[in-house]
Amino acid sequence: MKLKCLILFIALTIQSGTYADSKTIKQMAREIDIIVSQKLKSIKQPFRKSIDDYTFCRRVYLNLAGRIPTLNELKSFIAKTDKNKRSVLISSLLKSKAYNSNMYNYWADLLRVKDIGDKLHDAGNYSQAIKEEIRNNTPYDEFVRKFVGATGDIYKPGNGHAGFVARETMQLDRLANTVKSFLGVSVECAQCHDHPFDEWTQKQFFELAAFTSEVKLKVDPPTDKERKIYDKPRKALKQLNFDKWIVFRESLRMKYASVYGNGTGYIRLPHDYQYDDAKPHEVMQAKVMFGAMPQIGFKTSKPAPSKNKITKKQLNKSLGPQINAKSSLASWITSKQNPMFTKASVNRLWKWIMGTELVGPVADLEVGATGKHPELTNKLVEIFHSVKFDTQKFFEVLLNTQTYQRRALPLTVKRPKYLLDGPVVRRLSAEWTWDSMLSLKKSNPDQYVPTKFHYDGYTHFYEKSQKWTVNDFVKYAKTSGHTRTRFYRAMHKEADKRNPPLNINETRASEYRYVGKRLNTKYREIASLFGASTREVIDGSNTEPNIPQILYMINGKPELELLRGESYLNQNINKEKSLYDKANTAWLSILGRPISLSEKSFVSKSIKTPDDLTDMMWVLLNSNEFRFVR
Numbered sequence: 001m002k003l004k005c006l007i008l009f010i011a012l013t014i015q016s017g018t019y020a021d022s023k024t025i026k027q028m029a030r031e032i033d034i035i036v037s038q039k040l041k042s043i044k045q046p047f048r049k050s051i052d053d054y055t056f057c058r059r060v061y062l063n064l065a066g067r068i069p070t071l072n073e074l075k076s077f078i079a080k081t082d083k084n085k086r087s088v089l090i091s092s093l094l095k096s097k098a099y100n101s102n103m104y105n106y107w108a109d110l111l112r113v114k115d116i117g118d119k120l121h122d123a124g125n126y127s128q129a130i131k132e133e134i135r136n137n138t139p140y141d142e143f144v145r146k147f148v149g150a151t152g153d154i155y156k157p158g159n160g161h162a163g164f165v166a167r168e169t170m171q172l173d174r175l176a177n178t179v180k181s182f183l184g185v186s187v188e189c190a191q192c193h194d195h196p197f198d199e200w201t202q203k204q205f206f207e208l209a210a211f212t213s214e215v216k217l218k219v220d221p222p223t224d225k226e227r228k229i230y231d232k233p234r235k236a237l238k239q240l241n242f243d244k245w246i247v248f249r250e251s252l253r254m255k256y257a258s259v260y261g262n263g264t265g266y267i268r269l270p271h272d273y274q275y276d277d278a279k280p281h282e283v284m285q286a287k288v289m290f291g292a293m294p295q296i297g298f299k300t301s302k303p304a305p306s307k308n309k310i311t312k313k314q315l316n317k318s319l320g321p322q323i324n325a326k327s328s329l330a331s332w333i334t335s336k337q338n339p340m341f342t343k344a345s346v347n348r349l350w351k352w353i354m355g356t357e358l359v360g361p362v363a364d365l366e367v368g369a370t371g372k373h374p375e376l377t378n379k380l381v382e383i384f385h386s387v388k389f390d391t392q393k394f395f396e397v398l399l400n401t402q403t404y405q406r407r408a409l410p411l412t413v414k415r416p417k418y419l420l421d422g423p424v425v426r427r428l429s430a431e432w433t434w435d436s437m438l439s440l441k442k443s444n445p446d447q448y449v450p451t452k453f454h455y456d457g458y459t460h461f462y463e464k465s466q467k468w469t470v471n472d473f474v475k476y477a478k479t480s481g482h483t484r485t486r487f488y489r490a491m492h493k494e495a496d497k498r499n500p501p502l503n504i505n506e507t508r509a510s511e512y513r514y515v516g517k518r519l520n521t522k523y524r525e526i527a528s529l530f531g532a533s534t535r536e537v538i539d540g541s542n543t544e545p546n547i548p549q550i551l552y553m554i555n556g557k558p559e560l561e562l563l564r565g566e567s568y569l570n571q572n573i574n575k576e577k578s579l580y581d582k583a584n585t586a587w588l589s590i591l592g593r594p595i596s597l598s599e600k601s602f603v604s605k606s607i608k609t610p611d612d613l614t615d616m617m618w619v620l621l622n623s624n625e626f627r628f629v630r
Contacts, residue, residue: 025393026087028383029400035376036403036421048406048422053078055630056086056405058592062428062629063353064093064395066102066508067435067445071572071589090399094392097449100134101510103391105431106352107134108510110181111147112167114535121217121257124456125155126163131510132453139389140345141334144182148330153258154217155462157453162259166217175209180538182333184344184365187289194275198366200289203269203278210267210286211296211329214318218260219253233474246484248477254458254491255465263325264318265296266303281310286325290367291339294332297323336385339367346380347371349391353398355408355424355629363538373420408630426629427543430530431509433627434523438508440562440569440589448502448511455498457491464494525552553622563617579607583616590620 040047051059057077061069069077077089093099107113107130113123133143150161168174176188189195190205221227230252238245265286273280285302287293300320334341343359350358358380359371370377387393398404406422409415428436438445465473482490504512504520509527512520526532529548533540562569569589576582583603587595595603607613620626 023386025396025400028386028397029402031379032376032383032397033402035373035379036401039373039376039418040421043417045416045418045421048409050402050406053086054593057089059408059423059629060086060090060093060399061098062432062436063399064090064102065096065098065446066105066432066510067098067439068590068592070439070443070445070568071585072443074588074592086405087400090396094396097446097451098508099392100131101435101446101449101508102431103134104131104510105429109533109535109541110348110538111164112177112535112538112540113163114167116167121154121163121166121169122456122458123163123167125157125160125459126167127160128157128453128459129160129163131450132160135451137390137392140384140391141341141389144334144341145327145330148178148182148333149262149327151215151259151262151326153256153462155254155257155458157455157459157463165215165259166257169217171212171215172205172209175205175212177538178329178333179208180363182344183338183340184347184359184362185340185367186364201277202273202275203284204287204289206267206269206284207287208289208329210265210284211263211325213264213267213325214322215259215261215263215326217257219257221252221256222258222260229470230473233470237474237477243483244477247480247482247487248473250484250487251461251465251473251476254461255468262322262327263329264320265298265323265325265328266300266319268315268319279305281306281315283319286328288332291332292335292337294328294335296325296328299323340365342381342384342389343370343377345389346377346384346394349384349394350380350398353395353404353423354420355426356419358420373418376420423629427545428530428627428629429541429543430527430532432629433530434509434526436626437558437562438506441565441567442506443568443571446508448507450500450511455495457488457493457495460495460498461491550622558621562621563614569617573613579610579613580604582613583607586613586617586620590617591623591625 037047054074057069057074061067061073077085080088082088104127108127111130113127113130115121115123129147133146138146146161147164150159150163150165152159152162154160154162154166165174168177172191173188176191179185179187186198187195187200187205187208189198190200190202192202194201221230234245234248237248263286267284268281269278269284271280273282278284282305283303285298286296298320303319306314332338336342344362344365347357347359347365348362350356351362357371358373359365359377360369383397384394387397403420403422408423408425409419410425435445468476480487480490502511505522507520507523509523509532512523512527529546529552531542531544561567564570569586572589573582573585576585580603584595587593603616607616
């Protein structure tokens with residue numbers, strides 16, 4: 001009997017795919033390469049050539065660290081003779097502060113991390129929650145559940161996940177953005193009408209929205225009793241002085257701003273609903289658009305459609321108790337049985353590394369789509385499952401493939417039939433441009449990337465005010481002498497003292513705005529010129545060239561700091577004696593490779609003085625080779 005049970009257990013384990021957990025990173029990488037190779041052979045497309053160590057080092061630093069390697073980092077890698085040195089470098093970078101900084105930029109764009117002042121949504125605590133999950137390498141399915149299911153005080157340190165909900169105060173917009181962010185499916189059109197180009201109906205949209213019904217951002221004290229305590233002094237301060245009243249109001253909001261509710265599972269259709277399958281104001285019960293329905297503990301029955309006109313009182317009445325339906329939504333989104341979650345995830349991660357679409361547009365996928373190479377898509381889905389949604393391990397598999405380590409393809413007008421056999425040439429993003437310049441300016445460009453929670457004015461005041469009574473708030477409003485702006489500045493200044501010291505203009509792009517609210521104005525200039533996301537929409541960044549970028553680069557701003565200043569670049573150049581060796585150091589530092597044989601004669605003839613060398617470095621910084629990932 002015991003033997004039969006053991007055999008059955010082994011059989012079930014193999015069938016479920018658990019055996020894949022025992023595969024090594026290189027084995028899984030090899031499986032990807034085999035599938036790609038078979039595809040190339042079947043269509044008779046030539047294999048791309050492999051890249052050398054210099055190209056690999058620069059590429060992997062940009063993909064994982066978000067910047068070019070420093071000269072010391074490059075030389076250290078090139079000097080190694082270990083056959084596995086590429087795998088070792090990949091593993092090392094995935095555990096680095098540089099990786100944390102780089103990936104934060106990606107998730108902050110996707111999750112639209114931004115202050116929304118008129119709604120009192122400061123994104124500092126939200127930002128810190130994302131950074132903490134990246135530092136912890138939280139499995140991606142758990143990462144998503146934490147943000148989608150978040151509730152509670154939005155400025156409580158450690159509860160910044162609630163910022164994802166608070167970022168979008170309109171429930172239906174929040175739902176549409178959640179589905180687009182994590183499932184890659186565009187359903188927003190169905191808010192107002194049946195989708196004109198897809199199968200989604202307005203009724204289906206509202207059935208999905210029922211999971212998050214009555215989930216709201218509230219900025220005032222939570223109960224009637226508490227609000228009454230503050231009403232009298234609030235009115236008195238407003239009559240006394242506007243600034244004192246506004247400081248009183250804003251300080252209360254810092255303490256009490258919170259995401260309330262976790263979903264009732266019921267919602268009403270809009271008043272202008274016009275299809276035959278339901279009536280205006282009819283109550284919809286939570287139901288998913290596709291995939292398996294998650295468990296949801298309804299405590300009341302769905303009200304039957306009313307034959308009479310719905311009164312305003314009935315419309316405002318809760319349709320049922322809070323039953324944590326929002327967590328059921330998060331479970332459905334991240335389920336392995338959801339046909340879109342893993343597929344949309346590997347599509348995103350593949351594009352982040354390779355630059356091409358595996359399945360389709362990252363935010364506009366079709367549910368049944370598997371891309372132009374279904375076998376590759378299915379293999380990547382299998383691998384992401386087998387590594388238990390560990391993003392770092394998934395990247396480690398991908399970057400250890402020969403597919404990744406082949407020449408990048410320029411996307412010219414004439415393209416090969418198959419594009420998934422390696423990376424494509426891409427322009428550096430705004431963040432990569434700034435952080436790469438930082439690698440030329442400093443020997444340790446990651447010096448100020450945090451390794452723990454950073455306070456800002458909101459999280460600081462939240463903790464500061466937890467034991468305050470109404471009299472404490474009144475006293476502070478009356479005696480602080482603050483206007484609203486001075487109140488914010490004072491709190492941010494106090495918070496700064498709780499954080500490690502830094503030089504704000506030498507921070508990575510990931511840290512430029514949420515450390516003590518001081519801005520890295522030099523990075524902000526590059527961000528605006530080079531297409532950094534405004535975080536108004538999902539995936540809002542772009543890398544398209546424009547005239548202001550060119551003018552910025554050629555008119556001397558980088559030159560002043562990097563080429564003529566006391567930069568790390570110049571320190572290394574000054575160590576060399578001959579002009580040729582100095583030039584070679586410039587090539588290694590800026591382009592990540594030595595002077596080539598074809599360039600050697602030109603360089604020897606062109607660089608006769610130190611000024612010639614400076615001019616040549618200016619050329620390198622403005623070259624396509626520097627501005628692109630090759």
